[in-house]
Amino acid sequence: MFSYRHAFHAGNHADVLKHTTLIALMKYLTQKDTALTVIDTHAGAGLYRLDGDYTETSGEAREGIFKLILGQKAALAQEDASKAATKKVAPPAPLAPALQDYMDLLRKLNPQFAETGEAAHLKIYPGSPFIEQQFLSGRDKLKLFELHPTDFKSLSGNIEQLGVGRQVVVAREDGFEALKTFLPPPARRAMVLCDPSYEMKTDYLRVSGCMADAVKRFATGTYVVWYPIIPRPEAHDLPRKLKTLAVKAHRSWLHATLTVKSSKLTTGTDGEVIRPGLPASGMFIINPPHTLKADLQAALPQMVALLGQDRNAGFTLEHGG
Ligand code: SAM
Numbered sequence: 001m002f003s004y005r006h007a008f009h010a011g012n013h014a015d016v017l018k019h020t021t022l023i024a025l026m027k028y029l030t031q032k033d034t035a036l037t038v039i040d041t042h043a044g045a046g047l048y049r050l051d052g053d054y055t056e057t058s059g060e061a062r063e064g065i066f067k068l069i070l071g072q073k074a075a076l077a078q079e080d081a082s083k084a085a086t087k088k089v090a091p092p093a094p095l096a097p098a099l100q101d102y103m104d105l106l107r108k109l110n111p112q113f114a115e116t117g118e119a120a121h122l123k124i125y126p127g128s129p130f131i132e133q134q135f136l137s138g139r140d141k142l143k144l145f146e147l148h149p150t151d152f153k154s155l156s157g158n159i160e161q162l163g164v165g166r167q168v169v170v171a172r173e174d175g176f177e178a179l180k181t182f183l184p185p186p187a188r189r190a191m192v193l194c195d196p197s198y199e200m201k202t203d204y205l206r207v208s209g210c211m212a213d214a215v216k217r218f219a220t221g222t223y224v225v226w227y228p229i230i231p232r233p234e235a236h237d238l239p240r241k242l243k244t245l246a247v248k249a250h251r252s253w254l255h256a257t258l259t260v261k262s263s264k265l266t267t268g269t270d271g272e273v274i275r276p277g278l279p280a281s282g283m284f285i286i287n288p289p290h291t292l293k294a295d296l297q298a299a300l301p302q303m304v305a306l307l308g309q310d311r312n313a314g315f316t317l318e319h320g321g
Helices: 012-027 053-058 065-084 097-109 111-117 130-136 151-159 175-182 202-215 233-248 292-305
Strands: 035-039 048-049 125-127 142-146 168-171 190-194 222-229 251-257 278-285 314-320
Touching: 012 065, 012 097, 012 130, 012 190, 012 222, 012 251, 012 278, 012 292, 035 130, 035 175, 065 097, 065 292, 097 111, 097 125, 097 130, 097 292, 125 130, 130 142, 130 151, 142 278, 151 168, 175 190, 175 202, 190 202, 202 222, 202 233, 222 233, 233 251, 233 278, 233 314, 251 292, 292 314
Parallel strands: 035 142, 035 190, 142 168, 190 222
Antiparallel strands: 048 125, 222 278, 251 278, 251 314
16 A cells, blocks of 8 residues: 655645646636636645644655745845845845745635734645635536545545535546546546656656556647656656657647755765755646746746755756647
């Protein structure tokens, strides 16, 4: 059985990249009048507590969403102090619209945080299913797949509380396989998020295979893949494979990466080897909306400035087609 639980990672820097991108995508794709089908092949639990045991133990949110909030607050406080001392310093840029939308969604789910702006009042973190659901209108549909029994149960309970009936369907099925049965979608508009845990090496191959099959079944869907950037050949190959598949199918594509720190192993004071944890991750999108590149072009430098931990921090943004 799988040991990966997203609760340990909720709100980390990879979630900041993934969820900011997802919000920008959902915002654009739900503006049209035709119904949209959203398929989330690896949904997770849907909602996470940032003050729960899992998140506190891993501390990953401290290097992600909390760092983003505290960094922006510090920049604003510095501006106030400079004003008071009538020093002339460049004012901090307001958050890019995509990051602003991300913060707005967090405020919506955390009324006390919305009221005070205090990071300590940010208690609930939305996973991809809740982000997707927030943007749906009556005609749209959301299909969620999650295999882990505990996360499936949490996800089902969390979605049930929304009282949205059959608009959102939750299934304990293999998302890679289930996707096939939903393409092409009835109104011929779909967005697919494929966000596995990559706990098993085979996940990398399954992602590229599943995306190739999906593009064959429904060429005009928007396909969104998150992947970790780690020293492993499969992880390096995945974006290359996705690019080749998009180019061969004459589809446009966009590839964004965010690095927050060096991937090098270091040595502790007692000579122990310290692994850096996840240093970087990427998003590969086939058939992105034309607005996404500008959205990320504005947001990525701010993510680097606010989340970067050393001089290796940076981003890349490429597109084609
Ligand atoms: N997309 C979620 C989010 O952004 O909030 C996080 C998902 S997490 C990275 C990956 C999830 O996929 C885990 O909860 C894991 O249990 C689940 N999983 C692993 N293999 C799966 C499969 N073949 N089909 C469906 N779910 C799977």
